[in-house]
Amino acid sequence: MTSKMVSLRRPGAPPLAAADDDRDATVSQLYAEHWTSMVRLALLMVGDRPCAEDVAQEAFAGIYRRWEAVGEGKALAYLRSAVLNGARSALRRRKVARLYAPPAAPPVWSAENAVMLGEDRREVLAALTTLPARRREVLVLRFYLHLSDADIARTLGISEVTVRSTASRALRSLGHKLEASR
Amino acid sequence: MTNTPYDRLTDALAAAARTVPDDLVPPGLPEQNRRHPSRGLLVGLVAAASVAAAALVVPSLASGDTELGVAGSQAPPGCPSPDPVKEIALPRSAPGKAGGGWLDGLPFGTAASLPVTVMKDASGGGYLQDGSLRVPLRAGYQFQAVGRIQCGWIGLSTRTGTNRQRFDAGVLSTSGAFRSFGSAPKQVVLGLSPDGRQVVVVRSTAGKHRLTVLDLADGREIRSTETGAVTGFGGWNTNGIWFSPNLLEARTLLWRPGQEPVAVDGLDGHRIVVQRTTDRMLVVPGAAGQPDCVRVVTLAGANRLAEVMRACGATDGALSHDGSVLQTTGPSGSRGYLVTQNKPTRFVGPPGVFDSDSAGSWEDDEHVLVTLSIPPRFRRVLLRCNVVRGGCLRVHDIPDDEPALLVGER
Numbered sequence: 001m002t003s004k005m006v007s008l009r010r011p012g013a014p015p016l017a018a019a020d021d022d023r024d025a026t027v028s029q030l031y032a033e034h035w036t037s038m039v040r041l042a043l044l045m046v047g048d049r050p051c052a053e054d055v056a057q058e059a060f061a062g063i064y065r066r067w068e069a070v071g072e073g074k075a076l077a078y079l080r081s082a083v084l085n086g087a088r089s090a091l092r093r094r095k096v097a098r099l100y101a102p103p104a105a106p107p108v109w110s111a112e113n114a115v116m117l118g119e120d121r122r123e124v125l126a127a128l129t130t131l132p133a134r135r136r137e138v139l140v141l142r143f144y145l146h147l148s149d150a151d152i153a154r155t156l157g158i159s160e161v162t163v164r165s166t167a168s169r170a171l172r173s174l175g176h177k178l179e180a181s182r
Numbered sequence: 183m184t185n186t187p188y189d190r191l192t193d194a195l196a197a198a199a200r201t202v203p204d205d206l207v208p209p210g211l212p213e214q215n216r217r218h219p220s221r222g223l224l225v226g227l228v229a230a231a232s233v234a235a236a237a238l239v240v241p242s243l244a245s246g247d248t249e250l251g252v253a254g255s256q257a258p259p260g261c262p263s264p265d266p267v268k269e270i271a272l273p274r275s276a277p278g279k280a281g282g283g284w285l286d287g288l289p290f291g292t293a294a295s296l297p298v299t300v301m302k303d304a305s306g307g308g309y310l311q312d313g314s315l316r317v318p319l320r321a322g323y324q325f326q327a328v329g330r331i332q333c334g335w336i337g338l339s340t341r342t343g344t345n346r347q348r349f350d351a352g353v354l355s356t357s358g359a360f361r362s363f364g365s366a367p368k369q370v371v372l373g374l375s376p377d378g379r380q381v382v383v384v385r386s387t388a389g390k391h392r393l394t395v396l397d398l399a400d401g402r403e404i405r406s407t408e409t410g411a412v413t414g415f416g417g418w419n420t421n422g423i424w425f426s427p428n429l430l431e432a433r434t435l436l437w438r439p440g441q442e443p444v445a446v447d448g449l450d451g452h453r454i455v456v457q458r459t460t461d462r463m464l465v466v467p468g469a470a471g472q473p474d475c476v477r478v479v480t481l482a483g484a485n486r487l488a489e490v491m492r493a494c495g496a497t498d499g500a501l502s503h504d505g506s507v508l509q510t511t512g513p514s515g516s517r518g519y520l521v522t523q524n525k526p527t528r529f530v531g532p533p534g535v536f537d538s539d540s541a542g543s544w545e546d547d548e549h550v551l552v553t554l555s556i557p558p559r560f561r562r563v564l565l566r567c568n569v570v571r572g573g574c575l576r577v578h579d580i581p582d583d584e585p586a587l588l589v590g591e592r
Contacts, residue, residue: 035206036202036203036205036206039202039206040199043198043202118528118568118571119530119572120194120528120571120572121190121193121197121571121572121573124191124193124194125194125195128191128194139191143188143191144192144195144196144199171187171188174187175187
């Protein structure tokens with residue numbers, strides 16, 4: 001009896017070796033082009049660079065594993081989502097870990113880093129960290145990456161209406177916190 | 183300056199993001215492949231994927247080379263172009279590696295926007311880098327730019343490597359050629375006129391010293407007046423040339439070329455610091471290291487000074503090109519002030535960061551370049567600080583004696 005090989009791949013898909021080559025090349029290019037920007041995005045959420053680099057690394061590892069599902073057209077949006085999700089997980093883990101170990105490095109909005117950023121910016125960033133994660137993400141995507149509401153909605157998996165209302169609440173809340181700190 | 187909450191938020195996020203340097207090298211990605219990725223770079227990435235959730239690779243920026251602008255040699259239109267010259271790499275220290283403490287943790291910013299002389303060592307040669315323009319310098323000579331002029335820089339050329347140093351004031355062309363101002367055996371360039379068309383030098387011949395104004399176009403002597411052996415130069419603004427004929431006497435004169443110098447009242451042994459771009463001036467403590475008040479003044483009448491503001495507890499200071507921002511240094515740290523509002527800026531530098539004698543060179547009306555020496559080995563670092571908004575970035579690490587770096591004036 002002869003066994004029959006059954007392909008689990010999509011009909012018409014290129015041979016496996018060629019697909020792997022494409023994935024390697026494309027993900028490598030993404031990695032080279034967007035590594036720094038992803039570390040920066042993660043830094044704005046988690047505050048310290050070692051952790052931000054871990055988060056970015058996990059996001060790239062994730063896109064490499066799920067390349068077939070993600071595809072080239074959505075790669076950047078996927079990476080941003082993965083970084084924000086990773087940052088949220090890191091912050092959650094840190095909440096517990098903080099009870100046992102100090103953070104690897106003072107966050108960029110800490111008093112230790114005031115000389116690097118300036119007091120005004122430090123105040124703004126420190127106030128930003130007190131917002132709930134979702135609000136902070138919306139503000140970072142809008143005011144750092146300058147994404148449209150539609151792109152923010154796609155990145156966070158929420159509706160545009162939710163983006164607008166979250167941004168509005170986040171800005172109001174941030175304004176109050178900055179006012180209170182004066 | 184940022185005003186609206188949106189501006190503040192945008193500015194703060196951008197500033198925090200910039201603490202991650204542009205040339206951060208991803209783990210597993212060799213630097214030479216950074217812009218031209220190849221399969222090789224995937225080694226680190228695939229390895230990371232295989233340990234997915236536990237991928238706690240902590241990369242660090244171990245080393246890299248400073249890019250002093252584009253390595254081009256295109257002079258501005260209408261100016262001669264220099265021969266190509268190879269870049270001298272200035273190494274960067276990784277955080278915590280070089281014994282500089284918190285300073286080593288400061289990220290690197292962009293290259294200096296002032297003319298900078300880069301040499302392999304203190305013996306001279308090398309090149310002058312100004313923006314994207316890199317001009318080779320004569321071997322055996324150092325050149326320090328005092329100011330930019332059309333198609334070149336005015337400055338002081340110093341011969342090195344001999345016991346008898348030779349100082350030459352002159353013009354370095356964008357072609358790399360140096361033109362000395364005349365044949366005086368010893369002359370020191372002091373500064374440019376407010377319109378940038380004339381230069382004042384001290385010419386010393388046969389034991390006589392004269393403060394001399396030269397025309398930059400042809401090197402012709404326009405005016406001169408007597409001065410002492412150790413002339414202190416305050417600067418040249420639209421009021422005239424401010425100088426002390428003898429630094430030891432603490433007497434300051436104001437000379438309008440064509441008239442006799444007049445003594446300036448109200449300095450009381452303090453030193454005056456004058457910029458050609460503003461008529462606001464700075465009066466700083468005369469004895470280096472002794473804290474006192476630093477005053478911003480203007481000329482009132484023929485030879486009297488009127489105070490605009492003062493900041494006390496400082497050993498030195500510097501005024502921005504437009505006279506709107508004051509930066510002071512002292513035992514309690516370094517501070518910034520908005521002159522017209524007479525109030526501090528957001529900038530506060532820790533004590534010991536700024537050398538009491540070195541107030542820095544202004545790149546623009548907010549940014550100051552300062553060279554620091556970090557104990558215990560007194561490694562040198564060139565920092566850029568924003569004295570209005572606060573915050574500093576490293577521009578270069580300057581390892582021990584080589585390569586050597588001289589920051590000029592704009």
